[in-house]
Amino acid sequence: MSVICDTCGARLPEGAGMCELCGTSVDGVEHEASIVEDEIVDVLDSASVFCTSCGRKNPAGANYCAKCGTELEQLDDFSSAKKKTRNPKAKQAPSHQDRAAVSGSDSEVGKRIIVIVASALLVVVALYIISSMSSGRSGSDSATALPLDQVVEEPLAPQFASRQTELQDRMLGLSGDRLIALRRELVDLYFAAGRLDLAATESEFIATALQSEDEWSVVGNLYYDWMERKDISLRAPWARKAVGAYQEVLKLNPDNLDVRTDMAIAYMYDPQNSMMAIQETNTVLEADSLHMQANFNRGIMLMQIDRNTQAMEQFEKVKRIVGDVDDPVYQRAELLIARLNGESAAVSQ
Template structure:
């Protein structure tokens, strides 16, 4: 289970299946399976990104270009993309002060320290693209695998909560750019490769995303994140038999994976295996005290009657 704290929220399938998401916890997202077999939508990429990523909160500030040297927009202004978390007055004050220092600072080393502080402050209020921008400035000055990945991870979080297709494409492109730099430094970074694969799902080349995820599993067949994301994509394309295979393997690797159990139940129900679906749903419910999960499980169990 991911170590950092995440809020529990409800996930819903457009086919009326209430799903539990978050690689191990619950973010909020609408999942819409496609009509045709094998067709993967950009919603699938953002869904599995949320499911495999960080806090169930949202970035809000528009993406900053790599060449930007100053922040001209209000650094803590909320938008409709940030419904779950707002900066406190103290956080707002600190960020504004740091932004002013960053814009005025001429000493390169001091400027990088301020950039790191700003990134951490933005991350704390779930403005992930702003955090990514400042971490990217640090990586440009001090490039390396971990520096690039820290920036890429924040843009990946922002991509996962993009409210529009246009914004998803923009954030996906930045995410891909930075993860490519990570993999240039270390081609064996499977977490970066997995996230890069999901970012490709919102590009003009989604097949490349699936290819990358399969490469991860070829290297590590027990990789929970890759199994989970491929399972989500199988559901998204109505390939429920394949989804069952992915989620069966996931819960074999980690029987305590709440979402793996829940999505296994969803997939089994769609294939008509009602008894097995009941077992998976009941297992998911036993692994969490979240009332929204319990309600979702009860609703899905009632549909199996």
């Protein structure tokens, strides 16, 4: 029989002595060492971007129109701060060399960048987990989340379809390096079309063949970025795909803390495994107490369960880790501290 945490409402497994979410023991005593960690949700991901050429409504974060292929204008500063898999020039397929850099540097997609870094970005809702568990909906949420094979995406835009067919025809009967080279061309085509879901699926074939940590990281990052373009209610299938790819990375390198942190965030959108987000972030912080991204996420969660004093201490720690007052993460931590100070002052009045 499960137990409900009196402090945050989390549903705990039978026999649990302590809430993994907020650190409160079942007898009401708090344990500082296991207070929560994680999650940042961009609440503006549900917005849309309209193509100025054909008027097509595109999902938030799309770089290219799904109908005509025109590069889309981002009209505000509230798009996700998580770096995108690509930023190719309009109607120009990026090179494979650019894609290879995705998983190995500060410009890579999902690694190291779940933290909110845009000063205009409105944070939040780690309470996604809390509300779902406290209302006892863990089963119903997973029941309503569509499996991936039932998710219907729009077909590839017509101007890219003929090239897709050509490349797929050329793949027939090929194997080894020649097949992988054509798959990479197809991935580049999907990037140009703004279809990261298709690029991820094709990249998964490459990663399976090469069994490379970097290739699997790219797959996870692509699925993650595509997931971020969806409304929160539609993210679960893509979250599971991202988690699956990140797990392949961790099989090859269990010490890749950046990928583990990204995987923790993806778990947030899978109602069947949302508590894994906390567990995986705990694992990161146990291995590296100065991991910037995980520490930032920990502050967000503390803030969301109204542990404002501890959240401010956490963001102060983030500032010490970053050390550069001009760094956007440092500035974001300062803004959150100011916000928390303001809330504390309002409560005391």
